[in-house]
Amino acid sequence: MRHIIGFFCLLSFSGCNESKTSQNTDLEATARKIHENVITIDTHDDINVKNFTDSINYTQDLKTQVNLPKMQAGGLNVAWFVVYTGQDSLNPEGYAKAEANALSKFNAIHRLCDTLASDKIKLARTSEEVINIHKSGKQVAMIGVENAYPIGEDLSKFEMYHELGARYVSLAHNGHSQFCDSNTGEKDNIWLHNGLSDLGEKAVYQLNRLGIMIDISHISKESMVQIVSLSKAPIIASHSSARALCDHSRNLDDEQLKLLKENGGVVQTVALDAYLNTAKYDKRENYMKGIYKHIADSLGIKWIEKSQLGQLTEKEQDDYLENSNRVIELARGLVADRNDVPPEVDVSDFADHIDYMVNLIGINHVGISSDFDGGGGIKGWSDASETFNVTLELVKRGYSESEIEKLWGGNLLRVLDEVQEYARSLKK
Numbered sequence: 232m233r234h235i236i237g238f239f240c241l242l243s244f245s246g247c248n249e250s251k252t253s254q255n256t257d258l259e260a261t262a263r264k265i266h267e268n269v270i271t272i273d274t275h276d277d278i279n280v281k282n283f284t285d286s287i288n289y290t291q292d293l294k295t296q297v298n299l300p301k302m303q304a305g306g307l308n309v310a311w312f313v314v315y316t317g318q319d320s321l322n323p324e325g326y327a328k329a330e331a332n333a334l335s336k337f338n339a340i341h342r343l344c345d346t347l348a349s350d351k352i353k354l355a356r357t358s359e360e361v362i363n364i365h366k367s368g369k370q371v372a373m374i375g376v377e378n379a380y381p382i383g384e385d386l387s388k389f390e391m392y393h394e395l396g397a398r399y400v401s402l403a404h405n406g407h408s409q410f411c412d413s414n415t416g417e418k419d420n421i422w423l424h425n426g427l428s429d430l431g432e433k434a435v436y437q438l439n440r441l442g443i444m445i446d447i448s449h450i451s452k453e454s455m456v457q458i459v460s461l462s463k464a465p466i467i468a469s470h471s472s473a474r475a476l477c478d479h480s481r482n483l484d485d486e487q488l489k490l491l492k493e494n495g496g497v498v499q500t501v502a503l504d505a506y507l508n509t510a511k512y513d514k515r516e517n518y519m520k521g522i523y524k525h526i527a528d529s530l531g532i533k534w535i536e537k538s539q540l541g542q543l544t545e546k547e548q549d550d551y552l553e554n555s556n557r558v559i560e561l562a563r564g565l566v567a568d569r570n571d572v573p574p575e576v577d578v579s580d581f582a583d584h585i586d587y588m589v590n591l592i593g594i595n596h597v598g599i600s601s602d603f604d605g606g607g608g609i610k611g612w613s614d615a616s617e618t619f620n621v622t623l624e625l626v627k628r629g630y631s632e633s634e635i636e637k638l639w640g641g642n643l644l645r646v647l648d649e650v651q652e653y654a655r656s657l658k659k
Contacts, residue, residue, distance in 0.1 A: 262626040265635055266619050270365055272309040272640030273297075273615070274399075274499045274598065275375065275448075275470040277605030279549045283339035288347045294557060296603035296614035299351055302370050305618030309361060309640060310370070311469070312340045313605070314397065315377040317545040318406030318413075326383030332545065333381040337374070337395045344372050354396055357651065358644035375446065375469055378404035384430060386437050393441045398647060399469055400438060401446035402431055402454070410434050411454040414480040426453040427461075435461045442654030444647060447471075448481070448501075455487055459494050464653040465646045466494055470501035470600040470607070472584040473591075479506050485591060492592040495649065497642045499600035500584050502621075503607040504576035507584060514573040522562045532558060540606065552604060578611035578624045585638065586628065594634050598643045 276297045282288060292300040297310055314336040319325035344354040352370040355361045364371045374396040380403070382388045392400065402410035407423035410431035416422045424431065435458055438445050445462060446469040447455040458466060468491065474482035483491070483498060491498055504512045516536070527534035532554045540548055566572045588597045599621065601607045603614060611620045625635050 258626055259623060262619070262623040265626065265632045266306050266622040268632060269622075269636040269639050269641075270308050270361065270644075271306060271618060271622075272311070272361075272599070272643055273307055273601050273603070273618075274311045274467070274643060275313055275377075275501070275600040275605070275607070276310045276603045277313050277315055277377075277552070278336060278339060279553060279604070280335050280339040281549075283342050283347065285347070289343055290348045290351065294553070296556065296601070296608055298615070299348060299370060301615035302618075304616040305614075307615045307618040308365050308371055309355070309373060310615070311373045311375045311399075311600075312336075313375050313377045314340075315404070315545075315605070316381050317548065318378065318380060318404055318408065321409050323383065326381060329381035330383070330388075333376070337392075337397075340372060340374055340396070356396055356398060358648050361640075361644060373398055376400040377446075377449070377469075378402075378408065379410055379434065380404070380408045382434075384409060386430075386433055389434070389437045389441055389443065393443055397443060399444035399446045399467060401449050401469070402427075402434060402458075403451075404449045411458075412451040413454075414449055414451050416451055417480040422451070422453075424454075426451065426457040432457075432461060439464050439650075440654060440657055442651040444650050448499075452484070452487060455483075456490065459490050462494065464650040465496040466491070467496050467643065467646055468498040470499055470503070470602045472498075472500050472503075472506050473587045476584055476587055477507055477509050479509065481506055488588060488592050488596075492596050495596075495646070497596050497598050497646050498588060498592075499598040499643065500581065500588065501607060502578075502581050502599075502601045502609045502612050504580075504609050505606075507580045507609065508576050511574065511580065512576050515575055518571075518573050519562055519566070522565060523558055526558050526561050526565070527554075530554070530558070534558065552606065556604075556608075575610035577609055578620050581609055581612065581621070582624045582628060585625070594637055595642055595645075597638060598640065599638055 282293055282295060289298040292298060314333050316329045316332050319329060344352055352372050353364045354372045355364055361371050376392060376397045379400050402408060403413040405413060405415050407413050411427045412422050412424050439462060445458055445466045447458060447466055448468045448471045468483060472482045474484040524534045585597055622635060
């Protein structure tokens with residue numbers, strides 16, 4: 232049949248073009264309908280408290296990759312705003328400083344939902360609340376904690392985090408914490424705990440007890456293995472991809488993905504170029520490096536590579552990420568008409584990771600995240616306003632509406648329900 236179609240295409244080239252155009256139009260219409268029907272959830276969006284004030288906030292279309300106008304334009308229904316704190320010294324002084332930072336971010340999220348935009352967005356703590364807020368026509372905010380370092384050694388503070396709305400917590404970030412080893416130990420093979428510390432084991436119990444999902448995206452493989460053996464509830468990777476396709480320590484290898492499936496958890500595929508296609512990313516970055524620096528210099532902005540981000544203070548990271556989106560946008564415009572520019576990592580590369588993990592561990596254990604305003608963003612999904620393009624790519628690849636609903640948040644909410652149900656069972 233394909234040969235016959237090809238023959239007629241030779242006889243009527245314009246007719247085949249019309250057929251292809253019609254097919255693309257049908258696919259887009261199907262994708263639009265699905266995108267409107269499902270609840271779209273992005274599990275990792277970083278924030279800067281400077282954008283949660285009376286004069287500058289997410290009701291405006293800021294330069295941030297996520298804000299309310301961009302969410303509405305792209306049909307992104309739920310954003311997990313992240314309370315992120317960088318790693319510092321493992322001592323009371325470091326913990327106290329980090330706690331102040333974490334609480335300022337909790338307060339910023341509550342200010343957005345309770346005061347600045349209470350008519351547009353509301354904080355959810357359960358899947359039922361997500362569904363009800365979405366039905367009301369508002370956007371939904373949820374809270375994840377990236378790095379439990381600010382807790383210090385007082386595990387009772389997890390209860391305070393729960394009261395403030397935290398529904399997932401990671402035990403480390405870029406650096407070994409008091410709770411467990413980080414993936415960054417792979418670089419020099421130096422480990423602090425060889426997985427979880429004694430305090431980390433107790434933290435797993437406390438998070439299970441409270442009904443907070445445990446996020447394993449930044450921790451070491453051994454830490455993840457030990458968490459799976461201890462946790463009585465499913466876990467998540469809030470923003471990680473497949474290591475088999477991109478060999479980065481922030482991604483999960485096949486053994487980890489299979490463990491996640493056995494645990495009943497979910498991996499939220501991350502749209503961060505360096506974690507999706509290293510060769511493509513490196514080739515593009517090497518070409519663009521001089522252009523980025525030239526533009527940054529002209530704007531008076533210090534330019535560094537993403538691999539150097541971990542060397543900056545948290546304030547320097549926030550400032551850099553805020554400025555880098557502007558530099559990248561200007562650079563794209565500058566090279567738009569050039570023929571020798573290496574292609575960007577794009578939505579197709581992102582969907583390759585979704586395909587791989589779905590084939591390996593099943594449709595019930597894979598989800599979607601961006602890491603927007605924290606380094607994430609790819610061609611086709613560079614900010615929340617382009618969220619529909621992800622759904623369109625999934626439709627092109629043959630995913631059904633029920634499968635897309637699971638990927639876009641159904642799986643994540645199922646895990647949240649199970650984690651919270653386990654916590655309720657303990658109280659009984």
